[in-house]
Amino acid sequence: MRSEASTEGVTVGLNAVIVAVTEGVPRILSVPWQGADEDSDSTREALPFGLLDPMRDRTLELGLRRWVEEQTDLSLGYVEQLYTFGDRDREPPGERQGRRALSIGYLALVKESQVGGGGRWRDWYSFFPWEDRREGPPTLIANSVQPALARWVEGSADSGERRNRRERADIAFGLGGARWDGERALDRYELLYEAGLVGEARRDRVVGQAQEGLEAEGQSEWPNPIPGRSLCLDHRRILATALGRLRGKIRYRPVIFELLPREFTLLQLQRVVESLAGVGLHKQNFRRLVAHAGLVEGTGKQTVHTGGRPAELFRFRREVLHERPAPGVGLPEMPEPAATRGGGLDSAYALH
Amino acid sequence: MRSEASTEGVTVGLNAVIVAVTEGVPRILSVPWQGADEDSDSTREALPFGLLDPMRDRTLELGLRRWVEEQTDLSLGYVEQLYTFGDRDREPPGERQGRRALSIGYLALVKESQVGGGGRWRDWYSFFPWEDRREGPPTLIANSVQPALARWVEGSADSGERRNRRERADIAFGLGGARWDGERALDRYELLYEAGLVGEARRDRVVGQAQEGLEAEGQSEWPNPIPGRSLCLDHRRILATALGRLRGKIRYRPVIFELLPREFTLLQLQRVVESLAGVGLHKQNFRRLVAHAGLVEGTGKQTVHTGGRPAELFRFRREVLHERPAPGVGLPEMPEPAATRGGGLDSAYALH
């Protein structure tokens, strides 16, 4: 059961989403990019990446660590493989040079203290403004995303396809009575890509999956993109994958402490969780949750106060790994967002 | 920030873990294997796999579907990418032919009706006998795994390393007061591999990460492997990844219905969940859970009875995707396994 095929000319790129949280802002490291993208300045930026050296790197993760440490002065703590992307059509035409490119995305977490002046630490939400709901659902969704998606839904001639699109849009963005699910960050980005609502789609000549009514190459017909910084190649897709994965992970593994100093206040911890989850949390209940779950333990020490009563310093409690099968900060199911209710796109269904 | 490296000679294999559940037994499809493994018959079997044809396959997943459908008469429903493996040292020496092999693992779910006579549908737990706890913790753990791991722990000269090993073993296998976590199937397999307790380790000449006291090549010193069917290359590792991932997934996405006919009884549903999760569930509470969560809805129809009172037929309720952010069967945290308590390996800690 082996099919013989020419696998020559495959290039393996290792891409790192390197995350840190500073002052409540989740940030990722980006680097300049001198590729052949024809698009504007916004895509002249990339995730740090390098090629796998098959003769040198014993494992993929070691390869990643090698050149991250060669090229930055970061020391990566937690590293996790995310996904391998290899769509032929997800590269800009200028980049395709006869060889097929795979990119393996990695998620790496570093502590705030590692955020130096060197690289560009971009606010993660500058790439996905619709993902930050700490202050409630962003107006961007009601003002831009929802109408644009509605147009995309209506843009299909086939009524079954319209239902399908409406369903996907509702579930991804929590419209029409559906609830917002922070972990679906990739679904949301992919949907916008398919609908031609992000710059990369235009660059790749994506025509929203049989986007009837629009000419494939009729560039004047492209809808206005939703705001949000682009990246070269498929790097914003990798970034969305990382966001969704990390949001899921913090719920059942104590990875959040990789982003914090050894000792921290509960509010610091809460802010880091909130910044990644993209939702605001109830302070007293959050405290009860992490304390009761045995995730943290108090050191006797106190902070030098910054504003109010001094807070106790806590540290991660390693023993929790013994006690619970899935120790994490178990985010609440967010309260129903009053804002976007009702005006949704309505429903149908398609799995995947 | 691109490092130039020779990426020639990389081969991309697409591997499928194709899962079905029949009569309460979770099964995966395997195929014969004529590779250069020197080991015994047990490794002459493989996951179905094929090579990516970079010129032909537009996406990785399409490539996978192409040759699965070419080579079997299965129609894959749900397909999900698992992980990309590329350790140089995880292939048997005979297989390394100058080129580096990456394997991208996929998980695919098919319905019971697809299980034909064609392939070999192996009981998933025949590869991982320690993972099936439906009848409580298997005696295999207390009888074989625990003592063998204890020897491995003691096999290190360095006391810090011993603590580290003990910690990992405890958490992975739920020993020493730690709780069993079904999703750590990969951790468990990797631990056994490192400890030289599975056949593949011997084949690959792994010396349990600085296994002092054993000669690297002194084959007579190898510990007896833990029972369980082997596979060629790193396929058992992919299989373990799939098991852990699927166990996690059924908790928050309704993928379980991909394995069931369109209409089913609640007991059928429960048996499928149990078979994958590897634990037994409380019947009445399971019923309450899935009904109350809105995951299923009754059709008026009844089964033709098989033994007792006829059961109502249910079907998956698509609308649940609108109502809950993470619809799944939310497994309970298993009751404390009375059997393995107390006799554990004791504790220390190491993240990851």
Place this chain on the structure above:
DNA sequence: ACCCTTATTCTCTATTTGAGCATAATTGAA
């Protein structure tokens, strides 16, 4: 002393779990 800010403790209620008892509807055997 009083106000502002943040921390921390508690209460109260509603919901979700865990466990098990009781009842219902079949089939097959006595």
Place this chain on the structure above:
DNA sequence: TTCAATTATGCTCAAATAGAGAATAAGGGT
């Protein structure tokens, strides 16, 4: 026909968890 076995389904009760917020504590500044 009646009973035993078997599976389905409904219901209860207590414990644990989650959501919301009041009340109190401990700092700084004016």
